[in-house]
Amino acid sequence: NEDPDDVRLGLLIEDKNGTKRTINKYPGRGAVTINNVRVIRLSDIYLIGAEAALKKTSPDQTLANDYLHAIKDRAHPGVERIAATLDLVAKERRKELVLEGHRLYDILRQGLEIKRQGTGHFLNGNDLITVNWNDYRTIMPIPQAEIDANPNIKQNPGY
Known part of the structure; x- marks a missing residue:
């Protein structure tokens, strides 16, 4: 506006x-x-x-x-x-x-932070209110089926 x-x-x-x-x-x-x-x-x-x-x-x-x-x-x-x-x-x-x-x-x-407002966020109302750019959860985990299909694939750190 x-x-x-x-x-x-x-x-x-x-x-x-x-x-x-x-x-x-x-x-x-x-x-x-x-x-x-x-x-x-x-x-x-x-x-x-x-x-x-x-x-x-x-x-x-x-x-x-x-x-x-x-x-x-x-x-x-x-x-x-x-x-x-x-x-x-x-x-x-x-x-x-x-x-x-x-x-x-x-x-x-x-390299900024995500500041979440309100309630009902992931897990509960207190978890991950502020997420840093380098938090491991900003990258999704590799599905277990993919890891099972190729043993050379390593899971993303933190999972």
Whole structure:
């Protein structure tokens, strides 16, 4: 809701109280809900490029600015050009790729923590409220059937 001219705001629909907070990115169509979910999108590539340009040994600020602006300008034509930062790229990834399954991997790649709120989490309401990027549970265990089929496969550490 920070930019009323951002076309992505149209993904939010009003709830029964009139507040725009219900996400309608994949509404489905037909008798059986069918969605054409994208596996990779050009906007994802631009955002990866902007992040990579900033993380180079000698950062390429101009390239990062161009990539970030391409995404922001598509969402809000005529938006002012700004200097790209890693925080701005991360924020734009959250806006552009909402509900596409990227956020967890972004957090893990950046070495951040996942802070869970509310109740009813995995195991109980107190376990894993804050998950560090290097917690062994961020990588799933290898199924026992796979280990049985190939004795050279070793289980992921911690399981």
